[in-house]
Amino acid sequence: xxEAGVVxxxxxxxxxxxxxxxxxxxxxxxxxxIGAEAGLPYQRPPLSKQYLKGEWDEARLLQRNAEFYRNxxxxxIASDSVISIDPSAHRLELKSGATLPWDKLVLAxxxxxxxxxxxxxxxxxxxxxxxxxxxxxxxxxMRSARRAVVIGGGYIGLEGAAALALAGxxxxxxxxxxxxxxxSASLPVAHWIQRRHEKQGVxxxxxxQLAEILSADNRVRGVRxxxxxxxxxxxxxxxxxxxxxxxxxxxxxxECADGVLVDQKGVTSHPDxxxxxxxxRFNHPLYGEAIHLESIQNxxxxxxxxxxxxxxxxxxxxxxxxxxxxxxxAKLQIAxxxxxxxxxxxxxxxxxxxxxxxxxxxRRLVAVESINAPAEHMLARQLLKAGAxxxxxxxxxxxxxxxxxxxx
Amino acid sequence: MVNLIFVExxxxxxxVAAPEGWSLMEAAFQNxxxxxxxxxGGSCTCATCHVYIDEKFIDRLEPMGSNxxxxxxxxAAERRDNSRxxxxxxxxxxxxxxxxxxxxxxI
Numbered sequence: 001x002x003e004a005g006v007v008x009x010x011x012x013x014x015x016x017x018x019x020x021x022x023x024x025x026x027x028x029x030x031x032x033x034i035g036a037e038a039g040l041p042y043q044r045p046p047l048s049k050q051y052l053k054g055e056w057d058e059a060r061l062l063q064r065n066a067e068f069y070r071n072x073x074x075x076x077i078a079s080d081s082v083i084s085i086d087p088s089a090h091r092l093e094l095k096s097g098a099t100l101p102w103d104k105l106v107l108a109x110x111x112x113x114x115x116x117x118x119x120x121x122x123x124x125x126x127x128x129x130x131x132x133x134x135x136x137x138x139x140x141x142m143r144s145a146r147r148a149v150v151i152g153g154g155y156i157g158l159e160g161a162a163a164l165a166l167a168g169x170x171x172x173x174x175x176x177x178x179x180x181x182x183x184s185a186s187l188p189v190a191h192w193i194q195r196r197h198e199k200q201g202v203x204x205x206x207x208x209q210l211a212e213i214l215s216a217d218n219r220v221r222g223v224r225x226x227x228x229x230x231x232x233x234x235x236x237x238x239x240x241x242x243x244x245x246x247x248x249x250x251x252x253x254x255e256c257a258d259g260v261l262v263d264q265k266g267v268t269s270h271p272d273x274x275x276x277x278x279x280x281r282f283n284h285p286l287y288g289e290a291i292h293l294e295s296i297q298n299x300x301x302x303x304x305x306x307x308x309x310x311x312x313x314x315x316x317x318x319x320x321x322x323x324x325x326x327x328x329x330a331k332l333q334i335a336x337x338x339x340x341x342x343x344x345x346x347x348x349x350x351x352x353x354x355x356x357x358x359x360x361x362x363r364r365l366v367a368v369e370s371i372n373a374p375a376e377h378m379l380a381r382q383l384l385k386a387g388a389x390x391x392x393x394x395x396x397x398x399x400x401x402x403x404x405x406x407x408x
Numbered sequence: 409m410v411n412l413i414f415v416e417x418x419x420x421x422x423x424v425a426a427p428e429g430w431s432l433m434e435a436a437f438q439n440x441x442x443x444x445x446x447x448x449g450g451s452c453t454c455a456t457c458h459v460y461i462d463e464k465f466i467d468r469l470e471p472m473g474s475n476x477x478x479x480x481x482x483x484a485a486e487r488r489d490n491s492r493x494x495x496x497x498x499x500x501x502x503x504x505x506x507x508x509x510x511x512x513x514x515i
Binding site: 043046059060062064296324326375378379 | 427430434437438439440442447448449451452453454455475478479481482
């Protein structure tokens with residue numbers, strides 16, 4: 001082994017997971033973790049939750065403290081990014097001018113933000129929420145704004161709307177689809193979340209398109225919808241999604257399809273280049289087609305798989321995907337992926353404080369979405385992992401013990 | 409800062425100094441203590457930060473809520489009388505010197 005070791009591009013949850021696991025597994029070579037932002041790697045989920053609400057400071061947001069990287073001999077390169085990779089020479093070039101050799105390269109580049117491209121989108125007071133700098137900007141805007149418009153009814157838009165409403169702002173959320181969480185949750189869950197927001201005073205404009213962001217002296221003063229309606233606001237938060245960051249992978253000809261394609265060991269189409277987290281697309285044994293996930297769980301678990309592969313360990317990546325979102329005091333947890341499901345049954349009462357939705361595709365359980373029912377969520381993960389499908393009538397019966405559907 | 413001692417699954421002891429107000433899980437996680445997964449980042453939704461608390465200190469902890477109780481039943485390792493989810497325990501000065509054992513498995 002040369003001194004080049006493993007170089008990891010991206011210091012989000014996937015990148016840190018790879019580095020940490022390699023050291024836990026006693027990887028003997030050098031480990032270098034490169035991040036574009038200043039400072040130590042930090043956690044992303046609290047950006048739209050505890051950090052945005054001001055409950056956590058920067059120190060608490062960190063993934064690991066400085067001592068951890070020192071003690072584990074993980075070299076951090078911050079405020080820098082890779083501008084080119086030479087796969088045959090096993091070298092890469094940094095923006096700062098330095099050149100780094102590598103034995104194995106890990107792409108953990110995450111996602112690129114989808115930017116809104118309409119007139120006025122660059123006005124002051126128009127904010128996104130993907131990194132700490134943007135969260136800081138949003139926090140500062142929140143202090144002076146009275147009215148906010150949120151564009152996008154996915155997790156970021158909804159968690160942002162919750163934080164804004166709790167901070168006392170008048171919030172209107174505009175969503176292109178007629179349902180919230182259109183790509184990621186069933187209707188009973190989406191409707192429950194909507195009602196919870198409405199209770200907090202959030203106003204929804206669903207099935208509406210944005211035409212223009214209105215500004216004066218380059219300072220936002222509202223938005224105009226395609227139907228002509230004008231919503232006045234001092235703050236506009238945009239959460240219209242992300243795309244896998246495949247730029248570097250494509251630049252060196254790795255196979256990509258809306259994500260860097262990796263096999264079940266996390267290896268790309270180049271044997272010495274691996275990838276993990278939001279930037280990837282891979283075949284999942286539970287779902288039978290190439291899937292792309294944007295989640296902490298996948299970033300961390302796929303990172304572990306990549307570390308295991310780098311250590312020469314056998315095995316494939318088959319972790320059950322799961323997601324969570326905190327809005328107000330409500331916990332939404334999703335186990336599995338509800339794509340292509342043809343049957344939903346509700347366990348509990350969808351108008352009560354807690355319930356779960358069991359989603360089936362051809363009578364096979366593929367996902368369970370839970371509101372304030374963490375124990376059902378945990379059991380659902382075990383059921384999915386075991387490939388067990390309780391009959392829909394049993395799942396819908398709160399008296400039925402879900403544990404009994406697990407293989408003994 | 410409050411000094412805590414985490415005992416990792418290997419038996420190794422890790423001394424960690426953590427700020428008051430953080431959770432035990434955060435103290436362990438930021439220092440990379442082995443045996444704490446904390447998959448959900450501390451929202452009491454995954455039971456992968458399960459720990460065994462020093463019997464001498466157990467009375468100094470706030471009693472557990474119903475969510476934590478429910479989640480502990482889903483923990484991967486054996487639930488004992490001194491089992492807690494470390495994300496639900498806010499560090500206080502009275503914890504100085506507390507010993508926290510991490511279980512063999514969290515998943």
